[in-house]
Amino acid sequence: MKTAVVLLPGLNRDRDMIAALTTITGKAPLTVWQTETALPDVDLVVVPGGFSFGDYLRAGAIAARSPVMRAVAEAAAKGVPVLGVCNGFQILCEAGLLPGALMRNAALRFVCREVKLEVTNARTRFSTAYRQGQIIRCPVAHHDGNYFADEATLKGLQDNDRIVFRYAEGTNPNGAINDIAGIVNAAGNVLGMMPHPENLIEPEHGGTDGRGIFESALGASQSVAA
Amino acid sequence: MIKARIIVTLKTGVLDPQGKAIEAALGNLGIDGVGQVRQGKVFDVELAGEDAASAKTKLDAMCGQLLANTVIENYAVEIDHG
Numbered sequence: 580m581k582t583a584v585v586l587l588p589g590l591n592r593d594r595d596m597i598a599a600l601t602t603i604t605g606k607a608p609l610t611v612w613q614t615e616t617a618l619p620d621v622d623l624v625v626v627p628g629g630f631s632f633g634d635y636l637r638a639g640a641i642a643a644r645s646p647v648m649r650a651v652a653e654a655a656a657k658g659v660p661v662l663g664v665c666n667g668f669q670i671l672c673e674a675g676l677l678p679g680a681l682m683r684n685a686a687l688r689f690v691c692r693e694v695k696l697e698v699t700n701a702r703t704r705f706s707t708a709y710r711q712g713q714i715i716r717c718p719v720a721h722h723d724g725n726y727f728a729d730e731a732t733l734k735g736l737q738d739n740d741r742i743v744f745r746y747a748e749g750t751n752p753n754g755a756i757n758d759i760a761g762i763v764n765a766a767g768n769v770l771g772m773m774p775h776p777e778n779l780i781e782p783e784h785g786g787t788d789g790r791g792i793f794e795s796a797l798g799a800s801q802s803v804a805a
Numbered sequence: 806m807i808k809a810r811i812i813v814t815l816k817t818g819v820l821d822p823q824g825k826a827i828e829a830a831l832g833n834l835g836i837d838g839v840g841q842v843r844q845g846k847v848f849d850v851e852l853a854g855e856d857a858a859s860a861k862t863k864l865d866a867m868c869g870q871l872l873a874n875t876v877i878e879n880y881a882v883e884i885d886h887g
Binding site for chain 2: 672678682725728
């Protein structure tokens with residue numbers, strides 16, 4: 580079970596992601612620096628959270644045009660599972676791998692707290708470990724998590740069951756349209772989400788609700804490989 | 806050398822919480838009659854060469870690919886500004 584984590588200047592959740600992937604797979608992920616033009620052959624690529632390039636221009640905008648993201652787009656086109664968390668989600672949107680944009684939080688405040696997520700599609704390769712409609716806990720920590728897309732895009736996401744997670748029970752922390760917390764691409768192999776599942780995978784974290792995303796993604800790759 | 810100014814604005818209908826906050830602050834200053842405020846960005850770009858048509862093509866490309874996020878933003882290009 581091989582994984583890779585993309586490294587960009589200004590990310591700060593890369594260590595947490597590396598620790599989570601190491602715990603779950605039993606093996607440290609490979610790391611890929613922003614200037615790399617190819618990715619190693621892995622079962623899951625993760626773009627972690629932080630503030631790549633200081634959020635200059637727009638969150639994720641500069642990172643999305645870095646050489647490594649071209650390589651991530653090529654891997655995604657070949658069907659490799661790609662997970663973007665927080666800044667990673669912003670980068671995937673800016674890179675055009677996912678539709679929509681993440682804008683400044685509606686209350687203009689950085690939010691760092693736990694939210695509840697409803698698993699609105701438990702059939703994606705990132706969510707099979709959960710039950711349809713299950714409510715899970717997950718921390719968020721961001722300033723630009725206010726998901727926006729035009730009506731046609733939203734309808735497409737809705738009609739094709741591409742909204743994987745929604746903020747549940749009035750916990751929407753950022754004003755995201757339709758409470759959207761995480762979406763997949765049309766092929767279903769690229770997931771972007773604002774909350775941080777890597778921070779809720781061990782009992783010492785206070786819960787293990789985030790594990791299912793990694794276990795789903797890696798379990799799916801395993802069965803594809805076999 | 807061609808000098809250009811690019812103005813990036815939020816599309817109509819896209820919520821602009823920063824503009825709203827500015828609106829409220831203007832109210833706090835006691836400046837009356839302020840309607841809606843929308844915040845945008847300005848980029849001043851220098852381009853080698855003198856051909857305005859090819860500059861326009863390049864400027865459109867840079868706006869579409871980087872300077873504006875066309876999901877939420879519009880852009881306008883002015884050449885030889887000021």
